Amino acid sequence: MPKVVYTPNKGLYQQSGTNVGSAMMAFVPDVAPQTLSAAGPVSPLCYFTAITTDAAAVELTLAAGSVVGQLKKIMLAVVQTGGNAANLTIENCVGDLDGVFAFDKVGDVLELMWNGTAWRVIASYNNVDGSGGPA
Numbered sequence: 001m002p003k004v005v006y007t008p009n010k011g012l013y014q015q016s017g018t019n020v021g022s023a024m025m026a027f028v029p030d031v032a033p034q035t036l037s038a039a040g041p042v043s044p045l046c047y048f049t050a051i052t053t054d055a056a057a058v059e060l061t062l063a064a065g066s067v068v069g070q071l072k073k074i075m076l077a078v079v080q081t082g083g084n085a086a087n088l089t090i091e092n093c094v095g096d097l098d099g100v101f102a103f104d105k106v107g108d109v110l111e112l113m114w115n116g117t118a119w120r121v122i123a124s125y126n127n128v129d130g131s132g133g134p135a
Helices: none
Strands: 003-007 011-015 034-036 040-042 048-053 058-062 071-079 086-090 100-103 108-114 119-126
Touching: 034 040, 048 058, 071 100, 100 108
Parallel strands: 034 048, 040 058, 048 071, 058 086
Antiparallel strands: 003 011, 071 108, 086 100, 108 119
């Protein structure tokens, strides 16, 4: 990546530089949303997954993404009467040692970005009451 340098003799000029970090362009897959109400895999191929829970906790998994910059949003949309939490295990997760997140309130949202080798959490919140999201 080029960099701009200033010297009194030359003024501003462009010079070759080094990569000072990595930048990713966000990518939202053009695939229909997914709705889950039973244990199983969360699709890494679509952008949005809505979860519904009932009396038993729902155990979910998320596999690797496919495109660098790919975005994934997962939300606990409905908790049926007597419902329980949804637990998501992410196989490759940056910054979380076990990669397990508990969705225990309607509106809990987890937003992720695939960096080519792992999912990076970019947001965790509750869009109903404004509290913290899945942890």
